[in-house]
Amino acid sequence: MNLTLKVWRQKNGQSAGHFDTYPARDVIEDMSFLEMLDVVNEDLIAAGKDPIAFDSDCREGICGMCSLVINGVPHGGHRGTATCQLHMRHFKDGETITIEPWRAEAFPIIKDVAVNRAAFDRIMQAGGFISVNTGGTPDGNAIPISKAVADKSMDAAACIGCGACVAACKNASAMLFVAAKVSQLNLLPQGEPEKHRRALAMVTQMDKEGFGSCTVTGSCEAVCPKEISLSFIAKLNRDYGIGALLGK
Amino acid sequence: MALESNIPSGPLAQKWDKHKFDIKLVNPANKRKFDVIVVGSGLAGASAAATLGELGYKVKCFCYQDSPRRAHSIAAQGGINAAKNYQNDGDSVHRLFYDTIKGGDFRAREANVYRLAQVSVNIIDQCVAQGVPFAREYGGLLSNRSFGGAQVSRTFYARGQTGQQLLLGAYSALCRQIGMGTVKMYPRTEMLDVVVIDGHAKGIIVRDLVSGEISSHAADAVVLATGGYGNVFFLSTNAKGCNATAIWRAYKKGAYLANPCYTQIHPTCIPVSGEHQSKLTLMSESLRNDGRVWVPKKKEDCDKAPGSIAEDDRDYYLERKYPSYGNLAPRDISSRAAKEACDQGRGVGPGKLGVYLDFADAIKRLGLNVIRERYGNLFDMYEKITGENAYQVPMRIYPAVHYTMGGTWVDYNLMSTLPGLFVLGEANFSDHGANRLGASALMQGLADGYFVLPYTIGNYFASSKQAKPSSSHAEFKRAEEEVRKFTQRLLSIKGKRTPTSLHRELGKLLWEKCGMGRNAAGLKEALKRIPELREEFWKTVNVTGEAMEFNQALEYAGRVADFMEFGELMCLDALDRNESCGGHFREEFQTPDGEAARNDEKYAYVAAWEFRGQNQAPVMHKETLEYTEVHMSTRSYK
Known part of the structure; x- marks a missing residue:
């Protein structure tokens, strides 16, 4: 053709x-x-x-x-x-x-059509991790994690960080990306100790980078190549809200 | 220079512990005085950079992608092996070690492989602690699956994207260090040379891929974790950007390259659909559990719809040739059999380079739902790429290059023959011998980066006592100048051929002469043709644009220029090894029934090649492989 x-x-x-x-x-x-x-x-x-x-x-x-x-x-x-x-x-x-x-x-x-997505990396550097060093970690089976929780965390972890969610959003919001990253770790017991701190730090960095606000239109979910669910944004809002109230 | 593998003395099982005690340490307060450069941010690079940062070293990490999270480790699907014995099925460090040595066709270094099996258990613990969402059982414990080349269930996985999840774990650790300021990250930056001062690697020259600026970075040690060279074949399952430039340029500065002829061909990939093809996609090997492989018996039937070819006119060649293993014959054997069928003109699909993988019988036997449950995601992927519904028509598959076992020669400390230059992951040669087992690549990358290099690099710093380098040293200026000249030379030719067309031609040649099957005559032809092609490249290549801008054509042309040289060494190595072993199948050396004929008497060695200057023959050094705890048996799948 x-x-x-x-x-x-x-x-x-x-x-x-x-x-x-x-x-x-x-x-x-x-x-x-x-x-x-x-x-x-x-x-x-x-x-x-x-x-x-x-x-x-x-x-x-x-x-x-x-x-x-x-x-x-x-x-x-x-x-x-x-x-x-x-x-x-x-x-x-x-x-x-x-x-x-x-x-x-x-x-x-x-x-041309190549863009700089380093803002995503900086959001991750602000809190997209569990603070453990190499070595000295407990046995992998020391903490049982229910299959449902592990699967849900995996659903969030499937994000490939491409930025389509931002490109689709009329406000250029990065909420789906941040929600996926925060949720993957915050759902797991390993991520629990830092969960409020993580949500606050990553959202703060997201705002600093100039991404817009989320009005939950769902255009992000519609274009996501990994079909990340909008419901993770609710999870992020909850962890962020409680973190803000607790002043973490 | 003689090869010194520096394998510690003592019983195999105690070598690593003994070595860790014997090697020198750097005082915690002194670590910040050492600068380390890590090139590459895949599993090996990211885990090394993060761990070195945690220890207190000052680290700079470089990658060509726009983010360290995109390195090609991300594409690994199946899983990662570890000798946890969670399934109580008789696994152990020794069994994982033995399976890996045997799978590698007795061409890997015993001590390294044993250490790999030992640290495998720590990797899983580390990844779980980082929040890698491994698959779990209902009871909450980690789930395992079985994989090729093993009789135990020791593979940990995260859906069909274990590579991505492990890389995101290492990337998160790296991000934490970047945030803390111990690691400085340079994305979209490509290493173009290693700088050697007083015989030690003291830094690198890089090009900022966005601005085009060329700059020097000095360090007390340089770590390369730059992946494999599969893209020398043009078509492979590697990412488009994967290249051999880092290890090739290090080779020219004194880091020997070992066993470049060991390349792994995976039997179940989606076939090439035409000249435009840019890369190949792997389909999980698990499909062969239920799919039957066949081609038409007669050439004339190849263009017919597969459903219209009568049962009697089909050749289920794997079942015919290997009755006991059938469609589950090992990777190398299945790959070669597919090639043979296509060489006889009985291939199917566009270009006649494909064989059928047919699920009709399995669907009849088990029902559509069972097949959908088992392989649904793979059938979806197949449909996305080919537009065909494999529940209705048989899949078409063909073998493709997807991993390279050869790489920079390293000693037990992962240091190359160029002191101060360490090489990790797929970029080195050490652990997989002539053939890698499934789910072992991820294990090796993380073992090297998290648990081996962070110890051994300290020993180098504490014992070599080198002068502090400076990027204003004349050697850096000279190397920068060389790189600028190289870049200018590429841009100045403005000939008639695109870098892609030249790369494709090289790839085709290597695939034909140094691919699944090799023979002396073909390799000699390739060795004659490659220098001609290289000359053509330097006369006719058209690299558009300028040096001081974002110029993807220029990046790519530089990598192709290196492949044009690398391919020659690969053929030379393949010609020199007069035996068949693992991924290296020399057609002259096979048993009467077509199996690989290894020659342990003459070829139980690692071939490490030394660069002796442009247009001069490289010199081969041998590291004899000695096995103290295993018996060198013949792999048999009859």
Whole structure:
């Protein structure tokens, strides 16, 4: 099939961006979306033009490096699917596809559709851990954890930190990300001693980074490639609220 | 230089304890005086950087990804082995040790493997304490599953994403240290050279991938945890960014490379769908428990719909050739058998490089629901990629490169032949011999980073007493200049071919001549062709953009340039090893029934290659492998 791409081009963080239009010819339906872009880039290089800069690494939906807002929806809008797992069979011959970066003040553009998500790392550095050093830890079976709790923690832990939740949110809120990270640890007995402190520290850092507020529209959950549940935001609010009341 | 493995004396089971007592320590108050550079932030790198930070060292950690949490350890699905014996099924440190040595086809260093098995139990405790949500039983205790190459159930897992969860654990420990200021993190930064002063590694040269700036970082020791070199084949299950640049450039500065020909091919990957293919995706091997592997008997049937091919016209070749193991024949054997069928022109799907993995019989026998329960997530993944419903039509699979056992040669302390340069995880050669068992890669990465290096690096500091380095030293300036020249050279060619097309050509050549099966004639052809291809690369590559900007084409071209050299050493090593062992199958050396024929008399050694200069033949050094506690038996799956 033949497609037309409208792609956001921006030389770097300092310059203004614009859309450029490129043809994508002889696209095969078995190609992944990123492979289609690889082919377009090969053509651009052959024509002596600058290829489109976009992030990707594992290309199997787990590293969270790929991004792209495709036709207005982060990761392209297929349930539980990251951009790298999206395949061209979902598009039709002759279609025009718009490709944009994650747009959020806290995710400055590096070039074209590649953005800087270091704000997520700084939120994690503020409290996204259990304070244990290497060595001297008790036996793995010393604390029994019910299967239901372990499974719930795992549901939250599935977050790949891609930032689609922020890109989808009209306020560019990072609440789903922070909620997933806080919940994974706060649900487990190992995370219990620091749970209020953790929630406060991570939310404080989130605000500092310039992410917006959460109004619980659920757009984040809808685009999350790992289908992280909105209910974790309630869990975060609870831990944060009690922490604030206790003055932790 | 002779290879000194520094294996401690004494009985195998006591070596590590004895060594930990014998090695020198650095006083807690003095640790902050030592700077350590860690390159790579996967399981080995992140765990090492975090642990060294906790101990009080001043650490700088570098990764090419935009966050340390994205390193490719994240993609491991199955699990992590540990000799906990929680299942009361007879597991022990010695059994894990023996399984790993045997699985590695008796080409790994005994003392290292024993230590790996010993510290495996600490890894699980550590990860649980960090909040890794391992699978649990209803009683609240940790759950285990069985894995290939073992008769006990010792694999711990977190759904199908054990790698991600373990990495997030190590990453959280790393984040804590970054927050405390003991580790400084440099994401989107690539190491391009090691700096050697007075014979010791004293720092690195890096390129900031966003600004393009090239800078020097000095340290008292350098730790490489930069993963494997599977992407030399262009197509592999590795992430797109995985590369051999760090270990290759360290090789050129004196760190020998060991056994580069040992590469592991996984039998159950989704086949290539066309020329555009950028990477391959692994499907869990567990599918072979219920799926039957077959190809049509006749070439003419290959294009027909599989359902229309009569039972009598199908060749269930694994069941035919290995009646006792059938579809569960080991990885290397199944991989080679699939290749053989496709080489005979009986492959299926686009490009005819695929075989069927058919669940029709299992669905008939067990019902659709049972199959969905067991493999539902894998069938979903398969459908996402291929658009096919494997409940209705057989899956198509084909082998793909996914792990490399070879790597930088290290001694028992994980130090390379370049003093002060330590190498961890997949980047080193030490623990898996010629073949790695499932669920052992995660174990090794974390063992090296949490529990081995933090001890052994102290011994280096306390005993070598090196002068404090400075990044203003002339050696740093010289190395920076070299890197700038290399970058400029890539950018100045502006030829007709893209880095991708050249990389793909190299990959195809290596896959054909140094892939699942190798022979002397093919390897010689490759050794003739690679230098030509390299020359073509340096004449015709077109690297767009400039040096001082975010330039993905430039990053990639540099990695391809290194693969163009690395591939040659791989073939040289494969040609030199006139035997078949583990992932290295030399077609001339097989038993009458097609099994690998190992030659312990002549080849029970590690081949460590020394760089002698550009366009000069490397020199091979041998580390003889001696086994005191195990008998070198023949692997048999008949």
